[in-house]
Amino acid sequence: MSGTTITTDILIIGGGPAGMAAAVAASESGRRVTIVDDNPRLGGQIWRAELGKNGSPDANKLLAALAERRIDLINNAQIFGTDRDRSLLAETGAGTITLGYNKLIVATGARERFLAFPGWTLPGVFGAGGLQALVKGGFDVSGKRILVAGTGPLLLVVAEYLRSKGAQIAAIVEQAPVSKIIRFGLGLWNAPAKLAQGLELRSRLAGIPYPKGSWIKSVRKTGEMLTAAISKGGRERQFECEYVACGFHLVPNIELPSLLGCSIVQGFVSVDEYQRSSIPTILAAGEPTGIGGVEAALIEGKIAGFASTDETRKAEALFAKRDRTSRFAESLKATFALRNELLTLAEAETFVCRCEDVTFGVLKDFNSWREAKLQTRCGMGPCQGRVCGAACEFLFKWHVDSVRPPIFPVKLENL
Amino acid sequence: MTYDIAIIGAGIVGAACAASLSREGMSVALIEAKGIATGTTAAGMGHIVVMDDSEAQFALSDLSQKLWNEMATRLPTDCEYEHCGTIWVAADEQEMAEVRRKHAFYSARGLTSEVLDEKALHDAEPNLREGLAGGLLVTGDSVVYQLKATSYLIEDAKPAKVISGRKVTNVASDGVWLETNEKIRAKYIVNAAGIGAASLSPELKIIKRKGHLVITDRYPGFVSHQLIELGYLKSAHGKDSDSVAFNAQPRSTGQILLGSSRQFGIDDAGVDRELLRRMTSRAFEYMPRLRELSAVRTWTGFRPATPDNLPYIGRIGDSNVFAAAGHEGLGITTSLGTAELITDEILGRDSRIDRTPYSPNREVAAH
Amino acid sequence: MIEIRIDGKTIRSKPGTTVAAAILNAGTDHFRASVRGGRRGPLCGMGICFECRVKINGAPGQRSCTILVEQGMEIETAANEDSAADSHG
Incomplete structure (x- = not known):
């Protein structure tokens, strides 16, 4: 039932790197800061499960600071809508809570982009980050043969992680052309920490095939195993494996800022240099403002934290550093842009919307996302288009919009 | 070229008119400002229901x-036409x-x-709470996925020309x-522009009535009939104040569509959470187990209401313009x-029912 | 270790394990039946795709990747024939 109301100065949605950094920075002002996260644990997709253990030093430092500053944490709370002015609604195990704020920082992170290809709905075909998250949640992949495919630096991170857990990586299949990857590698000289990370990762992954300009075409079930067909230089190669981990870079979680009416430009929350959105009381940090990875998220979170508490000097001191990370974000986007061949993967019978089982063949004749939704229920299932929306944006160049409450399914009594 | 007919609005009413006039061999242009069936439709x-609040409405x-029943035999299955029947639920002896x-x-x-x-009643709908007095099952009523049905009607209207995205x-x-x-030149014009109809034909008096709906995830068998409370007779759905009533509809997907609310004098299309909660609370009074079900979406819409609750159908004055608007919450049913x-009127034929009660030239007084 | 039951079989899981991971570890990858009856298992691992829905302690449609195992939990997947019809929820 609805009832509990929590009022805070600075409300932060998302307890990943951006949210944690924002909270620590905002708390320097002495104001009341509250983080709300939909997970049982802090850390976001990248740090969760490793916090406090052998996790990154950045993460542990933030965690210690969060504890010391007595920042309020509300876990397992899913934001699903807005109430009156400057308040959000979250569903928890104990019903709905209303969260009032003076300033809101959106640090909702990103999700993987999935593309539809024949066989992508088979059990055993996971998202790349998805499989990593499942393994972090205790899924034992030791001794399993896994093909990692898609695009983006996440593939390397995931492959290394899976290998460290005892999996055998059949290959890392990257759709970006080798020329772009080399240019991207050279560009990393501007970000030495990342370069070192990248090189170290490559050396640990030595011996694993890493074809570039290569992409997954289909997966089929062959007995107990999966067989993935990979296109490389005009030829097709088959890989037999137990699991496929497949992701095509990331898309931001912008449902909440969209619902709140923040200006969204080309799929991202539009922010000024203080990370303020078009609505003065709402700031955004990390992936919702541009896919830039953990370093960008940390610095943007910090700026947002300071800006939200009017510590403008402290925020301004970080601008130069942030600008360097945004250059990294730009080069990520250019390097891992999706190639046109991926537009031809889906066949007429390939499901695009997994919630409602809507196929590519049915969708291709529509002119807009809204029309397709109304006529086929594509994007109208419980995931509310979070999976098929990005695929349709790529496949049909539709402008995927129209966020409606609740932005997450919620029990009727909590609505 | 000059069309025989230009129809303004490709909601279900405009689409039905296009199909019917095309079938008579007329050339039809169907003009839609936004998208097919994206307004009130x-x-x-999507409840096909026979009403009894006046002889004309009946x-x-x-x-x-x-x-609808004649067309149902031709409707593709994805129109999800289901003869689920309506149960008007009575809470007590008075009802x-x-x-x-x-x-x-x-x-x-x-x-x-x-x-x-x-x-x-309990046997027919086991998820209704115990202790309700009974109800009336109207077996002929149905449910349809009105968006697909509109597309079907437009398909049926071929070779009508559809001009979409132009106001x-x-x-x-x-x-x-x-x-x-x-x-767009035409001999006759049919104004089926729903809540926009009065801005093009000022003779029509149309009031926007805002409604809220919620749809759940899939729970096959949870509800079997369209359920509507009779309680509104006593309390709610007055003319001037916001009101809510229990109205639950089983979709063929297993989803449950929940209504209803009505508000006058509101232009903001946003979901009003307080009203939404009044609406769901009313539903919980009838079906307590609904509380636990997962709500996937909520939305609002504006229904074109008229002062006497009857639509405007027919020639406006002695002009070439015909009204097909003001169907309030009954447009899906009464489109055909x-x-x-x-x-009939355009062709100068008599109709199976008396057309005069719906004439846009009638004296309209709220009743 | 925590004892749970998956489709009637008793399984031991480490504390902190998600229900999705426990189901996969038990050798099941058929979590739910899609609306046209297809076999589906987890995709995103982070609670957004709703592919990992199973019945937990009688409540259908629970996203198993976002829930940690608890002692005595009763889990039903679509692999369990009898529960297939309910797992749409």
Whole structure:
């Protein structure tokens, strides 16, 4: 039932790197800061499960600071809508809570982009980050043969992680052309920490095939195993494996800022240099403002934290550093842009919307996302288009919009 | 070229008119400002129901239901036409009196309905709470996925020309003007622009009535009939104040569509959470187990209401413009009947029912 | 270790394990039946795709990747024939 109301100065949605950094920075002002996260644990997709253990030093430092500053944490709370002015609604195990704020920082992170290809709905075909998250949640992949495919630096991170857990990586299949990857590698000289990370990762992954300009075409079930067909230089190669981990870079979680009416430009929350959105009381940090990875998220979170508490000097001191990370974000986007061949993967019978089982063949004749939704229920299932929306944006160049409450399914009594 | 007919609005009413007039061999242009079936049609429930609140409303909805049943044999399965029937739910003895009145009304006009006592109601809908007095099952009522049905009607209207994404700004005696300054020439014009109809034909008096709906995830078998409370007779749904009523619809997907609310004098299309919670609380009073179900989406829509609750169907004055608008919450049901009456009038034929009660030239006073 | 039951079989899981991971570890990858009856298992691992829905302690449609195992939990997947019809929820 609805009832509990929590009022805070600075409300932060998302307890990943951006949210944690924002909270620590905002708390320097002495104001009341509250983080709300939909997970049982802090850390976001990248740090969760490793916090406090052998996790990154950045993460542990933030965690210690969060504890010391007595920042309020509300876990397992899913934001699903807005109430009156400057308040959000979250569903928890104990019903709905209303969260009032003076300033809101959106640090909702990103999700993987999935593309539809024949066989992508088979059990055993996971998202790349998805499989990593499942393994972090205790899924034992030791001794399993896994093909990692898609695009983006996440593939390397995931492959290394899976290998460290005892999996055998059949290959890392990257759709970006080798020329772009080399240019991207050279560009990393501007970000030495990342370069070192990248090189170290490559050396640990030595011996694993890493074809570039290569992409997954289909997966089929062959007995107990999966067989993935990979296109490389005009030829097709088959890989037999137990699991496929497949992701095509990331898309931001912008449902909440969209619902709140923040200006969204080309799929991202539009922010000024203080990370303020078009609505003065709402700031955004990390992936919702541009896919830039953990370093960008940390610095943007910090700026947002300071800006939200009017510590403008402290925020301004970080601008130069942030600008360097945004250059990294730009080069990520250019390097891992999706190639046109991926537009031809889906066949007429390939499901695009997994919630409602809507196929590519049915969708291709529509002119807009809204029309397709109304006529086929594509994007109208419980995931509310979070999976098929990005695929349709790529496949049909539709402008995927129209966020409606609740932005997450919620029990009727909590609505 | 000059079309025989230009229809303004590709909601279900405009689409039905296009199909009916095309079938008579007329050349039709169907002009839609936004997208096919994206206005009031998209916001509705898709309940095909025979109403008894006036003789005229009964005549039109009864005729329309017959037309729906004829069309149902041709409708593709993805239109999800289901003969689920309606149960008007009575909470107490006073409402049971209304059940008996309704039963007599329908029986006198040849319509099958069945009075349910407490046990029969419970057997028909086990998720209703215990202790409700009974209800009236109207077996002929149906549910349709109105968006697909609209597409079917437009498909059926071929070779009608569909002009989508262009707004009509002005109606002239020999056609309509588009916002692009193009003129679509036509001998007759049908104004089926829903809540936008009065801005093109100021003779019509149309009031926007805002409604809220919620749809759940899939729970096959949770609800089997369209359920509507009779309680609104006593309390809610007054003319001037916001009101809510229990109205649950089973979709063929297993989803449950929940309504209803009505508000006048509101232009903001946003979901009003307080009203939404009043609406769901009312539903929980009838079906407590709904509380636990997962709500996937909520939305609002504006229904085009008229002062006397009857639609405007027919020639406006002695102009070339015909009205097919103001169907309030009954447009899905009465779209087919409306199209038949419009077609008859344009062709100079008599209709199966008396057309005068719906004339846009009638003296309209709120009743 | 925590004892749970998956489709009637008793399984031991480490504390902190998600229900999705426990189901996969038990050798089941058929979590739910899609609306056209297809076999589906987890995709995103982070609670957004709803592919990992199973019945937990009688409540259908629970996203198993976002829930940690608890002692005595009763889990039903679509692999369990009898529960297939309910797992749409």
